[in-house]
Amino acid sequence: MALDFSKHPCFNPDVKGKFGRVHLPVAPKCNIQCGYCNRKYDCVNESRPGVTSNVLSPGQALYYVNDLVESGKPISVVGIAGPGDPFANPEQTMETLRLIRKRHPDMLLCVSTNGLGVGPYIAELAALEVSHITITMNAIDPEIGAKVYSWVREDKKPLRGLEAAELLLQRQIQAMKAIKAHGITLKINTILIPGVNDEHLDAVASFAKSEGADLHNIIPLCPVEGTKFEDFEEPTPAQIHAARDIAGQYMPQMTHCQRCRADACGLLAEGTTQETLNLIEKAANAPINPDEERPYVAIATREGVLVSQHLGEAGNVHVYEQINGQTQPVEIRTLPTKGGGDERWAEVGSILQDCRAILVSGIGPKPTRILRDSGIKVVVMEGLIEEALERIYAGEEIRAPIRPTKCGEKCAGDGGGCG
């Protein structure tokens, strides 16, 4: 189905009174610290500070969108914009986009990011027909960036000062190039921070234009309590107009942005209604995966009582179901023998296609990825099967009580990977 890009109200102001967007708050964590953000509240990039959001799981987010569509809301765009950064929470973000694309093939999909972590996901975003991406870029000079960002975290280690700003800028530039190479519409958001980057916006706009960005959105700083810029003055309308005039020499300027909440819903000018708040509350109280229809759960176990086996070693899995609130064994399924490489795991995915999850005491990264790609939730844990099943069927998240294992550490393999 061909998507109608003209229905995005942020990119086409002519339809802002006709079509709306919903932001799905599935991304709570962030990988940088902007000087204007206090994440006790929402992401300032795309939201009004001081307004808290529910956080939804991908399954709850789909449930919420289904309800919104059924209620007749004129939603044409599903976006992910926080409350942290979508790509500091890539699993939740990508799973949500996959679910929405599958169930609502005519929805426009949109993400808004600081650009640090989006790079590895751009090809899949394009494959999912995510048509609009926003990167918040406050400076193209790391000296200025260092005044905006307190830290930037890659892996576990936070970088500070110039080093942090340089890394973020480098990632943003790589992401901009890749986004445009995939033909995705790119918007650049810039927070106008008086005395920090207000003299620099023309440089940002000119650079963004040279990288093929399509639209520029200058957003006035909203000083938020508890942040580095809490005592700054909010830019006046005259300052904002002047900044847009200057940057407008290089890039088309967005002038109708509403600085929406991370769970905004409806027409841009419409505040969040009680009806919407009720629907999001309902979704937040639903099981983690309310739409799950697959009846079974597979367990790698040696003795049938504990989740106790590494999948690489398992010759079979025990399959369970729940009927009238009672879990019970269904059968034991034989798995393909070791040695088939990726095909072995693809075959396991197909043998378990009616299972919503597999519980194992250990598993390598490759089978994890292949099984997840087959739509099967992989839970690494140790403990009683009965208790684990109750939680899985209640739609609860199981936090692994054991640390991840290195290959070869908890199985009889040679450390050469599960194959």
Ligand code: SF4
């Ligand atoms: S990217 Fe968004 S959530 Fe992260 S610190 Fe900046 S404004 Fe806050």
Ligand code: SF4
């Ligand atoms: S914050 Fe601005 S760009 Fe984002 S959805 Fe709202 S109006 Fe559109």
